[in-house]
Amino acid sequence: MKRLTGVIFDMDGVIVDSEPIHYLCDTKTLEDYGVEVDFDEMQRYIGVGNEAMWSDLIKRHQIKATVEELTKRQDYYKKELFGKDSIVAVRGIESLIKKLHKKDIKIALASSSPKYFIESILKSLDLINYFGALVSGDEVTRSKPEPDIYLKAAELIGISPVECMAIEDAAAGVIAAKAAGMYTIGYKNPNSGNQDLSPADLIVESIWEVENRLKAILID
Structure with a gap:
């Protein structure tokens, strides 16, 4: 420098x-589509954008949803779980x-x-x-x-x-x-x-x- x-x-x-709340939002989103994941799998996506993360997870787990649908569901949980006290x-x-x-x-x-x-x-x-x-x-x-x-x-x-x-x-x-x-x-x-x-x-x-x-x- x-x-x-x-x-x-x-x-x-x-x-x-x-990150713990993001993990909860992501796992709850996946559960809504019948997919269970653990932290070891999800930590690879820390810092990665939604488009890349959801696209990869759709392929890995054959999820019957689009990136847009998963993102919308994820946003729902973010608004529910990210309250004033959790920040x-x-x-x-x-x-x-x-x-x-x-x-x-x-x-x-x-x-x-x-x-x-x-x-x-x-x-x-x-x-x-x-x-x-x-x-x-x-x-x-x-x-x-x-x-x-x-x-x-x-x-x-x-x-x-x-x-x-x-x-x-x-x-x-x-x-x-x-x-x-x-x-x-x-x-x-x-x-x-x-x-x-x-x-x-x-x-x-x-x-x-x-x-x-x-x-x-x-x-x-």
């Missing part, structure tokens, strides 16, 4: 500890975002979740105004692990990818950010399962570690 002028965050598992920010993330903003580091979000869901989560956490751009998986042709979503986020905040740092909790996201040319931090969130974060430039077990690494930039 030549210099840090932008930070691009993943959302689920990085900003909000939402919990990852420890340290609010402090990091606010300090980056104070230092005029441009901030964006690159999430495979749909736009309405991203906006809802960030508004609930009172963080949405810190972001210069929000890019959802619905807005790019190729989802993670392809780099498209990260490249678009960098473009929208006017920062070269090589001057951006990405923070990810999922293998697919780490691969995407690295492919975009970004310095990539892999955050080992226990709720994100056994993710291979080894391609990341740095692996941390807490968001506080990220802030400590950036002390020279974030110092008050």
Whole structure:
């Protein structure tokens, strides 16, 4: 990384500890179509967009439904299960975002979740105004692990990818950010399962570690 002028965050598992609820939404959706899965199978889809996830699951389990039908059912469960009380920010993330903003580091979000869901989560956490751009998986042709979503986020905040740092909790996201040319931090969130974060430039077990690494930039 030549210099840090932008930070691009993943959302689920990085900003909000939402992966367990996503897992419940996905498994309840599949159960409605007579399919039972376990966490070992579903963790491979953490960080992957709906189109790619549902398309693969339809083939694997011969599900008699379209991607659109499964997504609509999934959205039903998201609206039912993601209440105000279930939205919990990852420890340290609010402090990091606010300090980056104070230092005029441009901030964006690159999430495979749909736009309405991203906006809802960030508004609930009172963080949405810190972001210069929000890019959802619905807005790019190729989802993670392809780099498209990260490249678009960098473009929208006017920062070269090589001057951006990405923070990810999922293998697919780490691969995407690295492919975009970004310095990539892999955050080992226990709720994100056994993710291979080894391609990341740095692996941390807490968001506080990220802030400590950036002390020279974030110092008050």
